[in-house]
Amino acid sequence: MLRSSVVRTAATPDRHALGSLLRRYDGAGEPLSCEPVAEGLLNHGYFLATTRGRYFLKHHLDGDRTAITRQHRATLRLAALGLPVAPPVADADGRTVTVLEGRCYALHPWVAGRHLGGAALTHGQSRRLGALLGLVHTALEQVMADAPHPPKPPYADAAADPARTFEMIDELLALARGARPRTSFDELAEHRLLERRALLARQAHRRPAAGAEPAAGWVHGDFHPLNVLYRGAEPAAIVDWDRLGVQPRAEEAVRAAAIFFVRPCGTLDLAKVAAYAGAYRGVCGAGADELAAAVHRVWWERLNDFWMLTWRYRLGDRRTDPQFPAAAALAVWWTREYAAVRDAFTGRRPR
DSSP states (O other): OOOOSOOOOOOOOOHHHHHHHHTTSTTOOOEEEEEEOSOOSSSEEEEEEESSOEEEEEEESSOOHHHHHHHHHHHHHHHHTTOSBOOOOOOTTSOSOEEETTEEEEEEEOOOOBOOOGGGOOHHHHHHHHHHHHHHHHHHHHHTTTSOOOOOOTTTTOOOOHHHHHHHHHHHHHHHHHOSSOOHHHHHHHHHHHHHHHHHHHHGGGOOOTTOOOOEEEEOSOOSGGGEEEETTEEEEEOOOTTOEEEEHHHHHHHHHHHHTBOTTSOBOHHHHHHHHHHHHHHHOOOHHHHHHHHHHHHHHHHTOOHHHHHHHHSOOOTTGGGHHHHHHHHHHHHHTHHHHHHHHHOOOOO
8 A cells, every 4th residue: 555654745856956966877968857756655756857868766755775775785686587677777886875965866767667557457467466476575585685674663563453443533533524624535534434433343353363473574565556667568667665674475465456456446356366366376385374364464454544544634645535435445345255355365265
């Protein structure tokens, strides 16, 4: 899911700054234009045209050079294995992170392509997408074998507490009801919050048990349609590796499918999910039990998650509003069709 805990803005670099940056790269040329790329919530990206070529300029807002360098090293190694990625361009000194006026930038080759959601993917493409994610996970295990695991927050593996969720629902309800002028979105938000509160009260006993550590490994961390560029029928590049980290791998597979294959009405295309999940299991060797546990944890996560409404009502940011209707409906439908969703991911026959 597209998310971030902090919403920030930054101005487009001016021509002087761009010239200073490009002079660090051999053969990059002089800047001609620099236009913001609309997609993306975590960092800022720009389409940069120069006298020598076209580039994607990424402004890493967090400025964590250690994490950025880790991402760059991973994509360089994945590219060497033949995976569709877009590694950064190294400057004249061999560095891939440029600090300019206190800001961290990386220059990438521009990859022409388009984003395809599940509705635009055939069953064959859905299978190939699952196989690609499985290959990403197995290749990351290889290329990150010598990388220390980044520290995890203490709550990283803890399932959401329904008591805390009820408190959040009450807070968001008050904000939605108090919004002025009141819109159809506010009415939908109130309806879904009340619906979710009742649903969670009935499902609270199904909270995932504490202490069961799911199988974890290096993952992309944000695998969804806006981070996969297609050229024709095949993926040309997996981009935006900002959330590269160690997490339960099967959960990334489930989360990605819940974004790729959700319909506007909030249901999943289970036939395509099954094709995708079967290919994923075949490539990375994940078993049915691992996928079933991942389905349960992600379902519970979705049942307790209101980050889009938090962005709108607490942060005043409405960029994720278009995602809310389908995402909110999905949590309800997934609860009703829990067994069918689990079976699509695991390959087991309906009971």
